[in-house]
Amino acid sequence: MMVCPHRELAGRTGAAFTELGIAPVTHLAEYPRMGSLAEAAVEAGCNLCLLDVASNPEHAMLLIAEASAAMPVVALSTRKDADLILRCLHRGAAEFLAEPTAPQLRAALDRLERLRAPAGQPKSAAVYCVVPGKPGCGASTLAMHLAMEFKRAGASSVLLVDTDVLAGAVAFLLKLKPAFHLGDAVRDRERMDADLWGRLAVVCRGVDVLPAPENPAAVVEVDRQAAVELVDFWRERYEAVVLDTAGAQPGAMEFARLAEQVVLVTTNELVALDATRRSIEYLEQNGIERRRLRLVLNRYTPATGLTREDVQTALKMEPCGLLAAEHETVREAVLQGRPVGAGTRFDRGLRALAARLAGKDAPAGKKPAWLSLLSAAALVVDHKISKPGN
Secondary structure, X not given: OXXXXXXXXXXXXXXXXXXXXXXXXXXXXXXXXXXXXHHHHHHOOOOOEEEEOOOOHHHHHHHHHHHXXXXXXXXXXXXXXXXHHHHHHHHOOOEEEEOXXXXXXXXXXXXXXXXXXXXXXXXXOEEEEEEEOOOOOOHHHHHHHHHHHHHHOOOOOEEEEEOXXXXXXXXXXXXXXXXXXXXXXXXXXXXXXXXHHHHHOEEEOOEEEEOOOOOHHHOXXXXXXXXXXXXXXXXXXXXXXXXXXXXXXXHHHHHHHHOOXXXXXXOOOHHHHHXXXXXXXXXXXXXXOHHHEEEEEEEEOOOOOOOHHHHHHHHOOOOOEEEEOOHHHHHHHHHHOOOOOOOOHHHHHHHHHHHHXXXXXXXXXXXOHHHHHHHHHHHHHHHHHHOOOO
């Protein structure tokens, strides 16, 4: 059933149905009185309601609430409007289509069909929280790459969430301009379901992404209850969840407390390691046990910074992974909004790190990537020492 007083919108939607070969469609050219829509749809044998929310949004909201109790409702509009979309979803709409075309309508019907499919085995995602030991050490870049690597390595579904509400960088790194963000998820968490979540998250390279607010005025405080409810919701729907956080924000600590592994990112520079030492103390004081910390040395250059052994001595923690300092390669990838390409030293280190975090053993007889990196660095140092005059 299509309830659409807007003549042009009704024509476009009807043409989309015709192009898809779907008929008949019962068309109501006026809004029915309250209390009669669901009954009329049942009498006509309809199992789906498409409802014009452009002609009279306030009346349409009431009709959505009424019809959604009996069947899925697809809201129709002449334009995209983030606030209107959320209002429709809150009232019970399962889908929202602006200026509908046949491909858009087919995609919406496919999503509705999948929702009707029997639920599979319940999932419980592994949650990884990425925390910078010092600002500017590349934690957001690593979080993005980890999510992409988990997906490449075979995870059926991966979520990347930017929880840095003041300086979130994930949307910038991936060149995204999404309509919704973490603040929307926090505000709507009590009524969160698959339909609403499908509108909030945006898909990028096979990974679902929920960015941080771009406007500081849109920042929403994340308390313990909000973090618990959202992480529980994500665990049920994904195989891996990567949270990009800022270390000192209260909301970041709420998310970190819920993660199985907290990936602490630093570099091997002396100043960075001193800041990381204090970050470790801060994490432990906030209930993050050391056994859950995984230290990662990013931009690792043993020839110009402290060695892995020096880092381990200074922080009393063995690095879980080392990522090579390939500044130009990473910079070019960031400018293009894509992950670093395969075959680079950074990529080899990333794959080894992701496998270790996921508990997957490296192939027998193969050295971890960070060992190869150290060996290569050692050869360079030895060469320099052996030259006359050095």
